[in-house]
Amino acid sequence: xxxxxxxxxxxxxxxxxxxxxxxxxxxxxxxxxxxxxxxxxxxxxxxxxxxxxxxxxxxxxxxxxxxxxxxxxxxxxxxxxxxxxxxxxxxxxxxxxxxxxxxxxxxxxxxxxxxxxxxxxxxxxxxxxxxxxxxxxxxxxxxxxxxxxxxxxxxxxxxxxxxxxxxxxxxxxxxxxxxxxxxxxxxxxxxxxxxxxxxxxxxxxxxxxxxxxxxxxxxxxxxxxxxxxxxxxxxxxxxxxxxxxxxxxxxxxxxxxxxxxxxxxxxxxxxxxxxxxxxxxxxxxxxxxxxxxxxxxxxxxxxxxxxxxxxxxxxxxxxxxxxxxxxxxxxxxxxxxxxxxxxxxxxxxxxxxxxxxxxxxxxxxxxxxxxxxxxxxxxxxxxxxxxxxxxxxxxxxxxxxxxxxxxxxxxxxxxxxxxxxxx
Numbered sequence: 001x002x003x004x005x006x007x008x009x010x011x012x013x014x015x016x017x018x019x020x021x022x023x024x025x026x027x028x029x030x031x032x033x034x035x036x037x038x039x040x041x042x043x044x045x046x047x048x049x050x051x052x053x054x055x056x057x058x059x060x061x062x063x064x065x066x067x068x069x070x071x072x073x074x075x076x077x078x079x080x081x082x083x084x085x086x087x088x089x090x091x092x093x094x095x096x097x098x099x100x101x102x103x104x105x106x107x108x109x110x111x112x113x114x115x116x117x118x119x120x121x122x123x124x125x126x127x128x129x130x131x132x133x134x135x136x137x138x139x140x141x142x143x144x145x146x147x148x149x150x151x152x153x154x155x156x157x158x159x160x161x162x163x164x165x166x167x168x169x170x171x172x173x174x175x176x177x178x179x180x181x182x183x184x185x186x187x188x189x190x191x192x193x194x195x196x197x198x199x200x201x202x203x204x205x206x207x208x209x210x211x212x213x214x215x216x217x218x219x220x221x222x223x224x225x226x227x228x229x230x231x232x233x234x235x236x237x238x239x240x241x242x243x244x245x246x247x248x249x250x251x252x253x254x255x256x257x258x259x260x261x262x263x264x265x266x267x268x269x270x271x272x273x274x275x276x277x278x279x280x281x282x283x284x285x286x287x288x289x290x291x292x293x294x295x296x297x298x299x300x301x302x303x304x305x306x307x308x309x310x311x312x313x314x315x316x317x318x319x320x321x322x323x324x325x326x327x328x329x330x331x332x333x334x335x336x337x338x339x340x341x342x343x344x345x346x347x348x349x350x351x352x353x354x355x356x357x358x359x360x361x362x363x364x365x366x367x368x369x370x371x372x373x374x375x376x377x378x379x380x381x382x383x384x385x386x387x388x389x390x391x392x393x394x395x396x397x398x399x400x401x402x403x404x405x406x407x408x409x410x411x412x413x414x415x416x417x418x419x420x421x422x423x
Contacts, residue, residue, distance in 0.1 A: 082301070224247050266286065293338045348400060
């Protein structure tokens with residue numbers, strides 16, 4: 001039996017409860033929290049437990065990076081930023097060069113894993129297009145929801161591409177464990193044929209697998225889905241030799257295809273250009289949205305419109321995306337960027353909301369039983385120690401510790417995933 005306590009405990013429930021001098025209790029190799037509460041009371045209740053208390057620290061759920069690509073990790077400056085079309089053109093032009101320069105090597109994947117651990121991340125939603133990162137992530141100490149991604153809009157190639165996805169899914173299932181969960185991803189409605197999408201949706205629904213998709217990341221994508229015109233008309237002509245292509249979906253028809261997944265862990269990433277009507281449909285699907293603020297700024301000069309959350313109450317998770325559209329995959333850096341991205345929001349409530357995006361709502365998006373420190377949840381937690389307390393006892397001021405945590409947290413001193421100490 002072990003008890004860990006700290007001066008501040010961020011429970012990360014819906015109300016963002018904060019315990020002063022709180023703690024959690026769990027048994028080694030039993031991946032569920034037994035009790036959460038006042039540290040001294042827990043020690044009295046379990047007098048034979050191993051006890052550890054950190055007086056200048058925050059104890060909170062291990063963070064969740066809900067959307068990350070470990071592939072393409074070896075590039076430095078081969079891709080163009082500032083416009084989605086320019087970025088996608090550069091990706092298509094430099095893809096093979098980047099992939100062949102060491103992207104799939106063990107050292108690159110391990111570097112990405114270590115970036116997660118050093119930022120206090122215990123769980124990831126890993127989007128994989130090729131499967132090269134699969135064995136390394138399966139053996140990593142992280143809790144991984146592994147999304148085998150499907151891409152391809154050429155009808156003549158559907159059988160081959162579908163077989164490839166099924167083979168990767170089969171391989172990921174052979175590695176499945178309590179901390180490595182096979183899943184499926186639809187790349188996006190502009191890049192995936194409906195026949196293959198429908199097959200994968202049916203498969204995910206049948207097996208209750210998590211499913212994720214990029215959706216309306218760019219203005220170019222919205223123009224293509226609604227008008228079959230603009231940037232993607234030239235893209236398909238140039239790169240796919242398909243001069244007369246038309247969109248295979250509207251935004252609504254793509255969302256309607258996802259109706260069978262209402263009982264799954266379903267997430268849509270980016271959603272920069274959704275409408276209020278589409279937000280309402282996403283809500284009706286019981287889906288989550290995942291935002292990647294720095295990637296969105298670099299590729300689209302935009303951030304997710306958080307006002308949609310006020311009307312629709314959609315869970316909003318957060319991710320780093322991959323290094324093809326970011327300078328690193330450090331989730332603490334992502335939280336800091338998001339903190340500055342919404343100056344119209346009251347900063348203390350925004351800080352709490354962002355931390356929930358990296359914990360409670362990340363778990364919802366990935367279908368995990370963690371993300372909050374509550375009885376019965378998995379034993380995934382982090383402790384960040386600071387040189388000084390993060391709070392002052394001023395009666396007239398709200399608790400600023402969530403804001404101060406985002407501003408000053410760098411690396412946890414302790415990180416546990418599934419009761420195992422990683423740090």
